[in-house]
Amino acid sequence: MSATALAEPRPTSPSDTEALQVIKRNGNLVSFTPSKISVAVTKAFLAVEGDKAAGSARINDAVHRVTEQVVQAISRRLKAGGRVHIEDIQDQVELALMRAEEQKVARAYVLYREEHARERAQHEPVEAHPHLTVKQASGRTVPLDLGLMKRQVEQASQGLEGIEGDSLVEEAIRNLYNGIDEAEVLSALIMTARGRIEREPDYSAVTARLLLEQLRLESVNALNLDTSLSLAEVYPQALSAFIHAGIRYELLDEAMAAFDLEQLGAAIKPERDQQFGFLGLQTLYDRYFLHWKGDRLELPQVFFMRVAMGLALREDDPNSRAIEFYNLLSSFDYMASTPTLFNSGTRHSQLSSCYLTTVGDDLEDIYGAIRDNAMLSKWAGGLGNDWTPVRALGSRIKGTNGQSQGVVPFLKVVNDTAVAVNQGGKRKGAVCAYLESWHLDIEEFLELRKNTGDERRRTHDMNTANWVPDLLIERMRQDRDWTLFSPSDVPDLHDLYGNQFRERYEHYEALAAEGKIELFKTIPAKQLWRKMLTVLFETGHPWITFKDPCNLRSPQQHKGVVHSSNLCTEITLNTSADEIAVCNLGSVNLAAHIHNGELDVQRLERTVNTAVRMLDNVIDINFYAVPQARNSNLKHRPVGLGLMGFQDALYALGLPYTSPQAVEFADVAMEQLSYFAIRASAQLAAERGAYESYEGSLWSQGILPIDSIELLxxxxxxxxxxxxxxxxxxxxPVRELIAQHGMRNSNVMAIAPTATISNIVGVSQSIEPAYQNLFVKSNLSGEFTVVNPSLVRDLKAEGLWDNVMVNDLKYYDGSVQQIDRIPTELKSRYATAFEIDARWLVEAASRRQKWLDQAQSLNLYMAEPSGKKLDELYQLAWERGLKTTYYLRSLGATGVNEQAAPVAAPQPQVCSIDEPDCEACQ
Known part of the structure; x- marks a missing residue:
């Protein structure tokens, strides 16, 4: 007879008990199956009366009565469904046998239980705590199982150095209390390990593995799988169970069931769960894994396979492609953007990251654009709005013969819409408004993010950006005047750039001087430029982006005009009344492609080839919330392949960010990525056809991004x-391939902030320098201590990593510059963002920009800003051909974007570098 048979799962159970679950002795949950009671009781009778009793009517009747009594007793105790411990079930079997006056059988059953209890004690001894007890889900109070805690820590520490397992358990126990819920014991271990990350980065992996165990129990329970199985054993079953459950709960596209789930389940690599740090896995747990009634249905590798399957739905061989895509994602060599991770394979597969719109100068157009913002934000998109066409304050309204209130009142509505529609409840809505620098409302636009003034004309929750023509920079340098107009008087300026803009702008200035244009304002160009930099310093907005480089180097200038960038300033696509530009993002983990101190070009080639295919697939699979987005995306098929982990790559190469070698590496790595990405798009064109609007593009003229610098x-x-x-x-060879087959995508590259996906992978964000070497990161998943593992590794090699060093890093706000015992070479290599001259960031960005057909999210850091420094920095960015810049990060700022200090005893402050809007695209 098998007592544990009572806990074995079976596909179905009676309706009155189907909600019940059995808690096994190891704490795992399985479905309650009454038929197993009959089997166990039958075996008990046979053990006493011999095989001759098989089929006896008396025994069959007795088995039936005992089973019925047990089921009724359990059901009465848990009428609304719930959990019951296996020992409780066996207690009820004993009681029912006694009541049936089957004393011999009951005694045999008791002896059997005792014998197997002794065997379990020999093979799996329980090391009980002498004082503490835990409350099991069944309500039973039992001693705390120290042995289980130690085994969990031991398993989580395998292959890691510097982990003190015994002291970790002891410290966790100090946070427990008598009668604590059993499930909270593992949580205590997680929180204790988490608190040690600052002293030893490997505790991040320990914490992640403990969290993974917690997730395993939750997900396998939710899918009604055997919780006693290891991850390696459960993964193939979990994929199939998840897909069917997801379809049943109307979370997943029904087409997902058409895959060969057995083949894909076998292709899953459970060992890749070991790559996670705590921040990465916690972020996935909190925000990415699909869930039902609060329980996560996905394990990490199932999650990556679900995303891969969703991207392979329309492939000729979807199973093989899904495995190819899974291997790339789960290896951390490349990561898709957040909307793709959120929604791939779901019933609303909104996979695109960024949307750019132009708002027309009409009340219906304005509120239509605001409605579009709401619909796009609902499905997790970051928004960039071009507001330049809207007439300025004081302009005549023909329909009513009144005067316009200008752009600002409408932007207040946009701000509140972004707050109200918070990306499907998953993260904050985010939008950026762009205005050209000749617009008559530009001065009031500059003050939208100020903390003073009329609150009705302030937008504290949205972003703003200047769309700056080259002519303004020229006028500023020449100390000449600048004229502001209402677009209702100069409507064509919006669509002109380069020399055509210059000629037409000067024509309108002449008309104004002649009195033929009444509504205008003339100011010194230096005055406007100075005000732009002043409010940028004070509030972090509006960002400075450059209209002419974005258009003169655009491959699609034959089909329209780039009127703005996106939320994070890396997308440069045409917009119009009929087209909302859409871009699909993903990022190569550059750090993963450094091998033996060199860029692994072959690995990068494989990564880019697969990544571009995945991005192109997004366009056809994507759910489009508004028709203008669908029209634009299918016609031009733009994608934005970027990179992350640039700082980690420099660490692996032993290079300081502030070095000519680092600038050179930025150039070399970007050229390789550009080469492979452009070639991959041309190869896709050979397979699938060129994009619809290809003819007339710079690509069709043989002008690649590197060539377009000449146009500028x-x-x-x-x-x-x-x-x-x-x-x-x-x-x-690339030029010849394009000439023969064209391009599959109008645009191929853009470097996004990667605020969240870099956390998942565990590398530095995008092209960012290290913020600090020890700090607390705050995002929607909570607060996380972050310590630079590369620094710790190098300090260990020097014999310098100890508790004193940890305290020194805290004291000096994560900086190594004032710690005397750290070698000069390491001080240079581990200089942080505010210790780096921002001109190095611009120089590296310039080397990347020459290879990009779109732009890059470039944050600039300045510890002690001044008007002169800001002026020189942004003029340098313009001279070096940058298309856009992003946040100005300043320790001296007094506005809402002031950079908080990193962790410092005794009260750690929170780094605000992980802006919520950054996460909207990535």
């Missing part, structure tokens, strides 16, 4: 651009 030079005055145009690769 020709439009600027002599000496106003200084860009390195060196290349190292033979681009001839």
């Amino acid at each position: 030079k020709n439009a600027r005055r002599e000496g106003d651009i200084n860009v390195n145009t060196d290349s190292r690769l033979d681009w001839t």
Whole structure:
């Protein structure tokens, strides 16, 4: 007879008990199956009366009565469904046998239980705590199982150094109390390990593995699988169970069931769960895994496979492609953007990251655009709105013969809409408004984020950006005047750039001087530029982005105009009344492609080839919330392949960010990525056809991104651009491939902030320098201590990592510069964002920009800003041909974007670098 048979799962159970679950002795949950009681009781009778009793009517009747009594007793105790411990069930079997006056059988059953209890004690001894007890889900109070805690810590520590398992358990126990819920014991271990990350980075992996055990119990329970199985054993079953449950709960597309789930389940690699740090796994747990009634249905590798399957739905061989996509995602070599991770394979597969719109100068257009914002934000998209066409304050309204209130009142509505529609309840809605610098409302637009003034004309929850023509920079440098107009008087300026803009702008200035345009304002160009920099310093907004480089280097200038960038300033696509630009993002983990101190070019090639295919697939699979987005995306098929982990790559190469070698590496790595990405799109064109609007593009003219720099030079005055145009690769094969087959995508590359997906992978964000070497990161998943593992590794090699060093890092706000015993070389390598001259960031960005067909999210850091420094920095960005810049991070700022200090005893403050809006795209 098998007592544990009572806990074995079976596919179905009677309706009155189907909600019940059995808690096994190891704490795992399985379905309650009454038929197993009959089997156990039958075996008990046979053990006493012998095989001759098999089939006896008396025994069959007795078995039936005992089983019925047990089921009724359990059901009465848990009428509304719930959990019952296996020992409680066996207690009820004993009681029912006694009541049936089957004393011999009952005694045999008791002896059997005792015998197996002794066997379990020999093989799995329980090391009980002498004082503490825990409350099991069944309500039973039992001694705390120290042995289980130690085994969990031991398993979580395998392969890691510097982990003190016994002291970890002891410290966790100090946070427990008598009668604590059994499930909270594992949580206590997680919280204790989490608190040690600052002293030893490997505790991040320990914490992640303990969290993984917690997730395993939760997910396997939710899917009604055998919780006694290891992850390696449960993963193949979990995939199939999850897909069917997801379809049943109307979470997943029914087409997901058409995959060969057995084949895909066998392709899952459970060992890749060991790559996670705590921040990465906790972020997935809190915000990405699909759940039902609060329980996560996905395990990490099931999650990656679900995303891969969703992206392979329309492939000719979806199973093979899904495995290929899964291997890339789960290896951490590449990560899709957050909307793709959220929604791939679901019933609303909104996978795109960024949406750009142009708002028309009409009340219906304005509120139509606000409605579009709401619909796009609902499905987790970051928004960039071009508001330049809307007439300025004081302009005549023909329909009513009244005067316009200008752009600002409408932006207040946009701000409140972003707050109200919070991306499907998953994260804050986020939008950025763009305005060209000749718009008559520009001065009031600059003050939208100020903390003073009329609150009705302030937008504290949205972002703003200047769309700056080159002519303004030229006028500022020449100390000349600048004229502000209402777009209702100069409507074509919105669609002009380069020399055409210059000529038309000067024509309108002449008309104003002649009195033919009444509504205008003339100010010194330096005055406007100075105010732009002042409010940027004070509030972090509006960001400074450059209209002419975005258009003159755009491959799609034959089909329209780039009127703005997106929420994070890396997307540069055309917009119009009929087209909402859409971009699909993903990022290569550059750090994963450094091997033996060199860039692994072959690995990068494989990564990019698969990544571009995945991004192109998004376009056809994508759910489009508004028709203008669908129209634009299918016609032009833009994607934005970027990178992250640039700082980690420099660590692996032993290079300081502030070095010519780091700038050179930025150039070399970006050229390789650009080469492979453009070639991959051309190869897809050979397979699938070129994008619809290809003819007439710069691509069709043989002009690649590196060539388009010449177009920008020709439009600027002599000496106003200084860009390195060196290349190292033979681009001839790529040019020939494009000439033969065209391009599958109008745009291929853009470097996004990667605020969240870099956390998942466990590398530095995007192209960012290290914020600090020890700090507390705050995002929607909570607060996390972050310590630079590369620094710890190097300090250990020098014999310098100890508790004193941890305290020194806290005291000096995560900086190594004032710690005397750290070698000069390491001080240079581990200089942090505010210790780096921001001009190095611009130089590296310039080397990347020459290879990009779109732009990059470039934050600039300045510890002690001044008007002169800001002026020089942003003029340098313009001279180096950058298309856009992003936040100005300043320790001296007094506005809402002031950079909080990193962790410092005794009360750690929170780093605000992980802006919620950054996460909207990535």
